[in-house]
């Protein structure tokens with residue numbers, strides 16, 4: 228315990244340091260604004276060199292100003308008192324004074340490492356670690372850890388009960404918060420693991436895997452900005468709800484260079500948030516699907532022309548369906564991409580017609596080239612070619628699989644009858660209900676199989692273009708437009724990501740690993756997940772194979788996190804009992820916090836479930852200051868959302884047990900847990916996820932009988 232005077236004194240000490248830092252920041256901001264203005268003035272000089280210099284200057288000054296603004300709040304959050312008598316402040320970015328002396332060290336710099344790694348057993352030269360909380364340039368709270376008492380000078384004061392527990396008891400907002408001030412040693416090791424190869428982080432619920440993955444992305448961008456900002460970092464999460472939840476962490480760390488995508492939005496231009504039941508997802512996600520899609524991608528277009536009839540100089544030229552199929556097969560050797568070899572298909576038609584015309588001894592037959600030009604001019608012939616070998620979008624071909632007879636043809640001998648029935652039932656509603664998340668990976672596969680349509684080369688005429696493609700005249704606006712266009716094109720260039728982060732990796736299916744793998748061929752990886760939380764019920768060996776293939780032979784660095792920072796011990800005990808049903812020996816993390824409040828379990832008749840859900844949600848909204856999550860079995864989501872209406876506003880969210888992956892709420896109402904558990908494949912594991920989402924309170928509502 229600390230008395231008030233010494234606490235006030237210590238806060239005043241830190242306030243003086245904060246004042247110095249913010250005064251310096253204001254100076255830097257003014258300097259950046261000045262540089263921006265000077266940059267614009269350079270424009271008047273008018274030479275090309277001056278223009279380039281101006282653009283660079285303005286860009287860097289604006290970027291610097293933006294960063295200073297973004298990192299303003301909570302800029303300084305740590306202080307280390309070292310054995311050699313030195314004091315070091317740690318913050319969201321590095322700041323030096325006018326004599327280039329360090330005022331604040333960036334949290335990602337090597338000098339800041341002891342802030343996260345020092346422990347009483349291995350103090351790393353640190354006597355006292357202090358965590359500083361501030362709001363609006365005022366110090367609000369300090370928490371100390373005395374790591375090396377024997378080296379502490381007599382006058383050193385130690386205040387607070389430790390920063391971690393103070394931070395964990397704070398209410399949860401709509402989004403995940405950054406944990407930069409309280410990263411723990413085992414987490415820090417994973418965050419700063421080498422940028423090359425594959426970093427694999429595992430650990431039970433609430434151990435900070437997502438937080439680690441996001442802070443690692445920020446760390447990599449700091450440690451080698453050229454490499455990672457140039458190629459880009461892709462962060463993949465399970466659902467849109469989740470991506471929304473974590474989206475603010477990277478900007479809060481000053482990083483906007485990473486691309487965040489859910490599995491339902493990885494294929495550019497399409498979005499899905501619908502989930503399939505686990506048994507359907509297992510079939511759609513199986514590697515065998517690849518062969519089914521290969522067959523489809525080679526097949527004739529449904530309702531396309533079944534023969535070609537052409538009257539030429541009084542003779543009927545005719546290609547039958549079998550002949551057309553043979554031409555298509557020849558033009559499409561294994562591995563060829565259908566959209567890219569259209570020309571070869573057309574050449575096959577011309578050649579067959581020419582051979583027939585010669586065979587029929589058509590009168591006054593011109594040269595072959597003239598013959599081809601002549602029939603190519605005919606509108607009906609051009610219509611035929613377009614209908615016979617159209618440019619295909621993956622969505623067209625997926626639509627073919629929704630036709631039962633086609634599906635049976637493609638999947639026969641690859642999937643069992645029962646599996647085909649599952650697919651058939653799922654895809655019957657494709658047009659009315661839309662794509663599911665699992666379908667997106669199939670579209671991406673089809674995209675790789677079909678290739679991009681080859682567009683006829685079209686020249687854009689630009690009167691200012693000189694030899695070598697250099698423009699004679701280039702304005703600032705031109706260059707800005709070009710830079711914006713390049714930024715927009717980044718997702719198209721998906722094979723060039725420099726680093727790929729996969730969160731909730733245990734739920735990525737084999738087909739989804741292929742989709743992500745295509746984006747990380749040149750990348751290093753961070754893969755985080757918890758096998759015990761998986762909803763995947765398909766073939767495990769297939770899953771490992773697909774994952775190994777995506778990750779390649781890169782060196783692997785493994786880390787395991789062992790502390791649950793989210794759940795109070797009372798709530799995690801309920802979740803632990805659930806997973807022990809299927810995995811009695813599973814090592815589980817330790818929950819560090821206790822609230823003294825036991826979770827509530829209610830059993831109600833089905834007819835009273837609606838009223839009980841509303842009452843439970845209202846009770847939690849009154850009891851916790853932050854968010855309340857109502858978690859339901861998948862088929863009940865909309866019904867339950869209807870019961871709750873607008874209650875709680877943005878503080879309340881209704882999600883399915885699958886959307887609850889990775890999410891966190893202060894209070895959780897879990898509706899009909901028995902129905903979630905009842906799924907024979909992954910029910911218990913999904914329930915384990917749902918039971919481990921709450922930071923303060925949990926109410927479960929079972930149905931009688």
Ligand SMILES: Nc1ncnc2c1ncn2[C@@H]1O[C@H](COP(=O)(O)OP(=O)(O)OP(=O)(O)O)[C@@H](O)[C@H]1O
Nearest residue numbers: 406409410411432433434435436437438792793889
């Ligand atoms: N070092 C830390 N300091 C403060 N809070 C932390 C720390 N590590 C994790 N947390 C908090 O613990 C909670 C759980 O973290 P996170 O969601 O990253 O865990 P997870 O391992 O991804 O969980 P799950 O597997 O259950 O989805 C978050 O609120 C996070 O902010």
